Amino acid sequence: MNAGVDGQGAKGRGGRSTIVDVADRAGVSKSTVSLVLSGSSLVAEATRERVTEAMSELGYIYHRGAATLRGARSGVIGMVINDLSNPFFVEMAIGIEQACQVGEYIPFIANSVENPARQLQVVRSMREHGAAGLVLSPAIGTSVAELKPLLSGMPVVQVMRRLPGLKTSIVAPENKDGARRATAQLIASGHGRVAFVGGFQSMVVRQDRFAGYRLALDEAEIAFDESLVFETMTNYAGGAAVVPQLLSHHAPATAALCFNDVVAIGLIRALGAAGVAVGSDFGVIGFDDIEEAQHTLPALSSVAVNGRALGTKAVQLLMRQLASGDFEPETILCPTTLVIRASCGTAASATAKSEARSEE
Amino acid sequence: MNAGVDGQGAKGRGGRSTIVDVADRAGVSKSTVSLVLSGSSLVAEATRERVTEAMSELGYIYHRGAATLRGARSGVIGMVINDLSNPFFVEMAIGIEQACQVGEYIPFIANSVENPARQLQVVRSMREHGAAGLVLSPAIGTSVAELKPLLSGMPVVQVMRRLPGLKTSIVAPENKDGARRATAQLIASGHGRVAFVGGFQSMVVRQDRFAGYRLALDEAEIAFDESLVFETMTNYAGGAAVVPQLLSHHAPATAALCFNDVVAIGLIRALGAAGVAVGSDFGVIGFDDIEEAQHTLPALSSVAVNGRALGTKAVQLLMRQLASGDFEPETILCPTTLVIRASCGTAASATAKSEARSEE
DNA sequence: TTGTAGGCGTTATCAA
C-alpha cells in the first residue's frame, strides 16, 4: 500500500526512525545520540562512529519540530510577498531565499496576491507552523489593526513596502531621491509636462516617490498639475489603462514618471499601439529596473533598485535580531541608481509634436 | 509546575500562550480546549464560547509543531525548484503555492539554482523540518543515488523535469508531441534545415523534445544532421552563445527549435544583434510560452505549457497521496498548444537569403 | 564518558 520512494530502515508505524532507534542500534543511550547530534566533544570517537553509522543505516532524520518544542529556535522564516507575478518581487524573493540558505534558515513562502484577507490567513498559518520571524511585503489595503496582533512577539521586517502605523524594521529603497532624480532627468531633457503614473495614494512607497516627483518640479519651478497624476493598479494592465486619458488630455503630458517598471512597460506598449513613439514623441522612466527594462522597445530608462539585495538585507537584519533577541525596529535605506536608456527621449521633438497634437 | 495562575495573558519565556493558559483562563481543563480546537461536537456551546473568548483574549496561537509531534500530519509541503530566474518556473511556483493554500498546506520554498549539492541540502533540511511531501523540479546533474535515500518514505512529485531512475509521481507536459508539432510547423513553412538549440543530453525533458524533433524530421523525410544540434545552458545566455556557431556553419540552418523560451529569446536577441532578421531571415520556435514571448520582436512562436496548471496539478496529486496514504507513483501528462507568432517566418525568403549567405 | 529523569504543547484514551 504505502510505497513511497523505496524506503530502507524506516521503522515504527510512522515510518520515521528516532533517536531511540539509533541508540538501540548503536548500543548506547539516547542521550549519547543527542550529544553526537549536537557535535559535542564529550563523546568518544569510537562511540560517535558507531552512532553515525547507525543513523545512516536507519536513514535517521533529525526531527527539528521536537527540538523546537523543547526550546530550540525553529529555523523557519516566513516570507509573505504581495505579488509574485511582478518580476521585481521575484528578484526580492530570490534574495530572501538565498540569504535564508546561507543562514541555515528555511523560508515558508506565500503570495498574498495583494489580498489582505489571504495575507492574514497565511501570516497566521506561518505562526502556527512556528516561524521565528517574518519578512513581509504587505498587500495593498492591509488593515494594520487586524494584522498587528498576529505579529506580536515576533520580529518582522517590512521590505520594499511599509504600512503606516506598523512599527517594524524596514528595508526599502530611497524612493524620494530616486524619483526626484528621474523627474529632473525628464525635465532636463526638455519635458515641461511630466505625468506621474501608477499606484494608489494609500501606498507609502508611492507617497515617497510622489514627493520626489513634486520636489523635482519645485526645483525646476514648474507648477504642479494634479490632472497629470494617474492612480492605477501596479501592473502591466494598470500602465496600459491610463493611455486614453493621457492622450485625450487638454494639455497632454510629453513624459511620464511611472510608479514602477511593469506600469511603465504597460504604458509603453499601449502608447506604441496608439501610435505614439516612446523615446521621440514621449519620454518614460520607470522604477525598479527589472531585467525586461533592457529589452523593451525602446529600452526603458529606470530608477534601479536592487531587489535581490533588498531581500538579502531584510533577512540578514531579521537573523541578526533573532540571534540577539533584540527586536527593536531598525530602518535600512538602499540607494538607487538612475539608468538612462532610449525611452527618455530627447524631447525637443516631443514637445513640438505634442503641441502640434494639442492644437488639432 | 510553573503553571502560574496569574489571570494575565502571555506567560512563560516564549511569550506564547498555550492550551493550558487558555484552559486556566476559561476555567476548564486542557482536554476541553483541545476538543474545542478540533471542532468536536462533544463540547457544550457555552463552554466553547468561554474557551474561544479566552483564546482571543490571550492571543493564543495553535502550535502545529506540537500537534505533529503527537501524530498529526504536518501540513507542510516542500517545493524545490531548479531555477527561479526562469519565468516559467516562477509560474509553476505560483501554481504550487496557490494549490497549497487551497489545501491548507504551507510550502517551504527552495531555489536549487541548478546546483545538486545545494539541492541535497535543502531536501534534507525540509525533511528535518517535517515536510510531509515534496514537489521537486530537479537540478541538472542531480545524482539519484545521493538523493534517493533522503526521499524514502515520503511522497514526491517530480514536476516538469524528471530523473531517470527515480521512481516518483510525475507531472509533465507532452514534450515529444509538442516538439514534433513545432518542428513540423517550421518545416511546413519551408525550412529544410532546422536546428535544435539548448539543454543537455542528460536531461530527460530534452530527450523527449529532441525525440519529437527527430520524429518530425523523419515524417518529412529530412535527413537528420547532427551538426545542427547545439547543447547549451537553458537560459538567455545559452541561447545567445550558439549564434556564432550557427552563423558560421558551412550549411547554415534557417530555423531553430529551441529547448525553451529563454533560450529562444537569447537566440533572437543575439541574432538580431548579428544582423539576422528573425521572422524573415530565420525562423524560431520556443517552448513554454512565457509571458515575454508575446512581447519580443518579432513575437516568439512557442509550444505553450501551462506552468501554473502544472504546479497546481502536482500539488493536488501530492495532497491526494498524502490523504490516502498510498504513495504509488502516478504520471500525469499535460497537453501543449502550439502558438504561432511572427518569429516563425514564412521562410521562402529565409531559404533564399540563407543560400545567398552561404554562397559568399 | 554515558545513563536517567523530566518537560516542551498537543492529542488520544480512559474515567468520572
Place this chain on the structure above:
DNA sequence: TTGATAACGCCTACAA
C-alpha cells in the same frame, strides 16, 4: 460533557 494522564521525539540537567 469534562478531566486526568500518558505518549510523541528531543534536549537539558544531574547522576553514575
